[in-house]
Amino acid sequence: xxxLADCDDVLRxxxxxxxxxxxxxxxxxxxxHLRRCxxxxxxxxxxxxxxxxxxxxxxxxxQRTELRERVLxxxxxxxxxxxxxx
Amino acid sequence: xxxxxxxxxxxxxxxALPHLDHLARFARWLTRDEATADDLVQETYLKALRAWDTxxxxxxxxxxxxxxxxNQHRSSLRRERRVESLDSPDLEAxxxxxxxxxxxxxxxxxxxxxxxxxxxxxxxxxxxxxxxREVVALVDLEGLSYxxxxxxxxxxxxxxxxxxxxxxxxxxxxxLAHAEDARFTTPRRGPARTMxxx
Numbered sequence: 001x002x003x004l005a006d007c008d009d010v011l012r013x014x015x016x017x018x019x020x021x022x023x024x025x026x027x028x029x030x031x032x033h034l035r036r037c038x039x040x041x042x043x044x045x046x047x048x049x050x051x052x053x054x055x056x057x058x059x060x061x062x063q064r065t066e067l068r069e070r071v072l073x074x075x076x077x078x079x080x081x082x083x084x085x086x
Numbered sequence: 087x088x089x090x091x092x093x094x095x096x097x098x099x100x101x102a103l104p105h106l107d108h109l110a111r112f113a114r115w116l117t118r119d120e121a122t123a124d125d126l127v128q129e130t131y132l133k134a135l136r137a138w139d140t141x142x143x144x145x146x147x148x149x150x151x152x153x154x155x156x157n158q159h160r161s162s163l164r165r166e167r168r169v170e171s172l173d174s175p176d177l178e179a180x181x182x183x184x185x186x187x188x189x190x191x192x193x194x195x196x197x198x199x200x201x202x203x204x205x206x207x208x209x210x211x212x213x214x215x216x217x218x219r220e221v222v223a224l225v226d227l228e229g230l231s232y233x234x235x236x237x238x239x240x241x242x243x244x245x246x247x248x249x250x251x252x253x254x255x256x257x258x259x260x261x262l263a264h265a266e267d268a269r270f271t272t273p274r275r276g277p278a279r280t281m282x283x284x
């Protein structure tokens with residue numbers, strides 16, 4: 001089984017791990033390292049909080065009613081034009 | 087009796103409309119301006135309606151629309167934007183870890199858990215160059231995997247990872263500078279927390 005030699009190996013996979021893009025074998029190795037490493041664990045936790053904050057901030061609140069109405073009107077007009085032209 | 091498939095019309099195209107909020111948010115992060123983003127969304131839907139015959143029923147409509155949106159945006163810019171060559175994704179991740187460690191040493195590590203950091207996140211992300219920002223939007227806002235984003239952007243997965251990690255690090259550094267200025271600090275950490283299993 002591949003070994004993660006040191007903290008740098010684990011930290012290089014920081015984003016891949018948090019994005020769910022590591023293999024299950026590597027996930028187990030990283031989690032085992034984090035259970036015993038008081039340096040890497042807080043770093044992983046902070047990175048996780050950062051991503052949660054980023055993703056929450058990117059979601060604009062509420063629906064864009066006015067934009068939705070504009071798009072619907074445009075789509076209906078374009079469809080009517082298409083039908084009228086045969 | 088043989089039947090012909092009906093020509094795709096408004097009724098079938100309406101399945102594209104539920105993705106409007108996704109497109110609006112993505113366009114907002116691409117263009118950095120709400121009015122321009124709204125125009126881009128309209129242009130995207132118009133283009134999509136005209137190209138609806140080319141959409142494969144049952145395939146990922148949201149990804150199809152996001153691709154049209156991104157391509158429409160790049161066409162409107164009328165120039166090829168070059169993103170500077172990047173370090174490897176692994177080195178970017180390691181650099182990000184070092185920034186977090188420096189933040190912990192400076193006592194600003196609680197900044198990301200505070201609700202009032204959201205405005206700062208949005209401001210800082212708008213300052214991230216577009217080549218990185220669009221990848222962050224696809225992965226962190228739209229939840230695409232690296233492979234899905236790579237397919238949409240027609241880029242190698244390695245390039246997507248590099249741009250995503252660089253975009254996140256630019257944002258991370260901007261936010262931490264903001265946090266230090268605003269004096270977000272925490273008390274010294276106690277014993278290690280609960281991710282450990284005994």
